[in-house]
Amino acid sequence: MRAAVIQFPGSNCDRDMAVAIRDITGADTSLVWHRESVLPSGLDLIAIPGGFSYGDYLRSGAMAARSPVMQAVIAAAGRGVPVLGVCNGFQILTEAGLLPGALMRNAGIRFVCRTVGLTVQNSQSMFTSGYSAGEKIHIPVAHHDGNFFADDATLDRLEGEGRVAFRYAEPVNGSARNIAGVLNDAGNVLGMMPHPERMIEAMQGGSDGRRLFEGLIREIA
Amino acid sequence: MKTRIFVTLKNGVLDPQGKAIHHAIEGLGFSGVHDVRAGRLIEIEHEPGLSKADLESMCTKLLANMVIENFEIEQA
Numbered sequence: 001m002r003a004a005v006i007q008f009p010g011s012n013c014d015r016d017m018a019v020a021i022r023d024i025t026g027a028d029t030s031l032v033w034h035r036e037s038v039l040p041s042g043l044d045l046i047a048i049p050g051g052f053s054y055g056d057y058l059r060s061g062a063m064a065a066r067s068p069v070m071q072a073v074i075a076a077a078g079r080g081v082p083v084l085g086v087c088n089g090f091q092i093l094t095e096a097g098l099l100p101g102a103l104m105r106n107a108g109i110r111f112v113c114r115t116v117g118l119t120v121q122n123s124q125s126m127f128t129s130g131y132s133a134g135e136k137i138h139i140p141v142a143h144h145d146g147n148f149f150a151d152d153a154t155l156d157r158l159e160g161e162g163r164v165a166f167r168y169a170e171p172v173n174g175s176a177r178n179i180a181g182v183l184n185d186a187g188n189v190l191g192m193m194p195h196p197e198r199m200i201e202a203m204q205g206g207s208d209g210r211r212l213f214e215g216l217i218r219e220i221a
Numbered sequence: 222m223k224t225r226i227f228v229t230l231k232n233g234v235l236d237p238q239g240k241a242i243h244h245a246i247e248g249l250g251f252s253g254v255h256d257v258r259a260g261r262l263i264e265i266e267h268e269p270g271l272s273k274a275d276l277e278s279m280c281t282k283l284l285a286n287m288v289i290e291n292f293e294i295e296q297a
Contacts, residue, residue: 062286102289106237
């Protein structure tokens with residue numbers, strides 16, 4: 001298995017993501033700089049990590065979404081390569097048009113940095129098969145712009161098509177319908193604000209994030 | 222030549238930043254303010270020949286997020 005973690009200027013969860021993927025899935029994982037216009041061949045997974053790409057200039061994720069590597073990521077996603085975007089990665093995927101909606105400033109204005117409860121809404125996707133539907137898990141968030149917004153028709157469609165992967169089990173940031181993570185229509189792109197790569201072993205306070213990667217490798221293998 | 226582009230949140234999109242500014246205005250003792258919404262002004266210096274269509278394209282491709290924002294182009 002081969003994986004790539006994309007690095008932008010201002011990414012800061014890139015190494016944690018690479019360690020999580022490498023340790024849990026055993027994938028040959030490379031870090032790919034945003035100026036690259038070609039991805040390593042034969043990728044089984046692309047991860048867009050958290051951080052503050054381009055200092056959140058203009059809008060969170062807006063600049064990164066237009067960087068050269070994203071054209072290659074968009075093309076790979078179109079071919080069905082799994083793409084996981086976490087936190088700033090989720091913001092980048094919405095800005096790039098790979099996922100619907102937008103991530104706006106938290107309703108409470110404040111940066112939120114704590115472990116939150118999540119409900120697994122869809123356990124049928126390649127990213128969530130390690131969980132059971134309705135299960136409550138705990139994963140940390142750390143963001144200022146995690147308030148998911150989409151118009152009602154889009155929200156209805158996402159819910160109707162089972163594309164809401166995770167919901168917050170408690171108020172966190174004002175997200176529409178408490179949405180914490182969404183899938184694209186083909187199911188091979190997941191964006192989520194919580195950081196599964198920060199919850200992969202007991203030393204980190206829990207391992208609920210680990211099962212995302214474990215489920216993913218079973219689906220890909 | 223200079224063009225000013227105003228990017229604002231669409232009606233109905235919650236603006237926590239505007240709300241916080243509103244509270245701060247009231248905190249300073251000003252009354253009579255009903256609502257505050259914050260946006261962004263982008264000034265572009267350019268050749269006179271740059272078309273309105275190109276400016277609009279810049280807005281839809283980058284300067285505004287059309288899911289949540291509107292833009293207005295004001296040419297000097």
